[in-house]
Amino acid sequence: MTKKMAIIASKGTLDGAYPPFLLASTAAALGFEAKIFFTFYGLQLLKKDLSPKVSPLGNPAMPMPVPMPNLLQILPGVEAFASWMMRRKLKQKGVASLTELRTICLDSNVELIACQMTVDLFDFKNHDFIDGISHGGAATFLAFASEADITLYI
Known part of the structure; x- marks a missing residue:
């Protein structure tokens, strides 16, 4: 029986983008069936123009060259x-870029699911997103997540 990993990606920042792609691609390499549900700001990670930023503001764990108030x-x-x-x-x-990791996920059959409610909420259009993704709502994702061996919210 194939193990399953379900991930909810809700952050569209550079530092929030790596964990879902790294974990899902690793899970797929280990033989897991993996799906990532991109909702709210995480949906930015499925757009063709992938240019997330990282903010040091309110992130005390971010290493800066010098401490900054x-x-x-x-x-x-x-x-x-x-x-x-x-x-x-x-x-x-030598860490892969987000574009490379996203491609690895697609090539490894990780299903990248755009939250349809969020797509509608932010007035996104299908042409805004990369090819190869699917669309679904919370119920679609929860059907998979309820059977997953590992479920993560990132």
């Missing part, structure tokens, strides 16, 4: 710098 983190350019820094660090360490 929250007040300074709201200044223009800080988010762009933090995003650049994170992308640079990922590349230096």
